[in-house]
Amino acid sequence: MHLGVIGLGRMGQIVTRRVLEAGHDVVAFDLDEDAIADAAEAGAEPADSVVDLAEQLGEQKHIWLMVPAGEPVDAALETLADHLSADDVVVDGGNSYFQDSVRRAERCPARYLDCGTSGGPAGAELGFSLMIGGPAEAYEELTPIFDAVATGPDGHAHMGPAGSGHYVKMVHNGVEYALMQAYGEGFELLSEGRYDLDLEAVAKVWNNGAVIRSWLLELCEEAFREEGSDLGDVADHIEGGSTGTWTVQEGLEQEVPVPLLYTALAERFGSRADERFSRRLANRLRYGFGRHEVRRRE
Secondary structure (H helix, E strand, O other), X not given: OEEEEEOOOHXXXXXXXXHHHOOOEEEEEOOOHHHHHHHHHHOOEEOOOHHHHHHHHOOOOEEEEOOOOOHHHHHHHHHHHHHOOOOOEEEEOOOOOHHHHHHHHHHOOOEEEEEEEEOOHHHOOOOEEEEEXXXXXXXXXXXXXXXXXXXXXXXXEEEEOOOHHHHHHHHHHHHHHHHHHHHHHHHHHHHHOOOOOOHHHHHHHHOOOXXXXXXXXXXXXXXXXXXXXXXXXXXXXXOOOHHHHHHHHHHHHHOOOOHHHHHHHHHHHHOOOOOOHHHHHHHHHHHHHHXXXXXXXX
16 A cells, blocks of 8 residues: 655654555655655655655555644645545544544545544554544555554554544543553652652552553653652653643533543643642653653753
């Protein structure tokens, strides 16, 4: 299969490499020429513009957008519009707001798939978890690509109509906030409690057979191993918050109580005012799964 990839940041490069390794062809474009060169070195055909990418793909176009949510997605779609037909498929693999995905699906000349992507750069070798919304036949058509980008056939699924993929990913991120908050509060109590504990050892033991074992807990173990039980100079400042905000807003609109998700979101905002150990750990965990920058104490 021939795939066009627009957006060659960390995640876009991973999509490109995994698709190439599965034996498919890739045409790649990014505004950064160095990123294009990296993709070309991996085996992709370089494009010098979005239009050039579309032209290289020929009559049947399968295009994966991995650009920042918001205006960059709309800009790419606007440029592509005159080069797309109803037989083509466009995948938005970023963290777009699900209502934006519904709007884009209605206006896009091609069949539009909104693809929630989880796993982050740290999960590149294993593949991603993909939550996909949009036309079922378009999803089936791109199954070989999704098999390549995901952990395999079990790593992706069709969620439903337009918007449902990004909706599921939005809630996924809200759950992620709450899980990070729970681990953070537990380790804060251990850190400030009655005993002088090696938190790396605690996390390691919990990761071996305990009910609360998980990849996030493995990342806690990594954080304590690399930073120390006191987290060294890791700052109490947690970036992010958009997907968590959308999840809490959706809970209010649907009258579904989400107190844990709301508290975790509030802690993120609170981290920009005062200091807590739990938020310092959440700061470091975001590096673990997404290679986001770790804010440090000055």
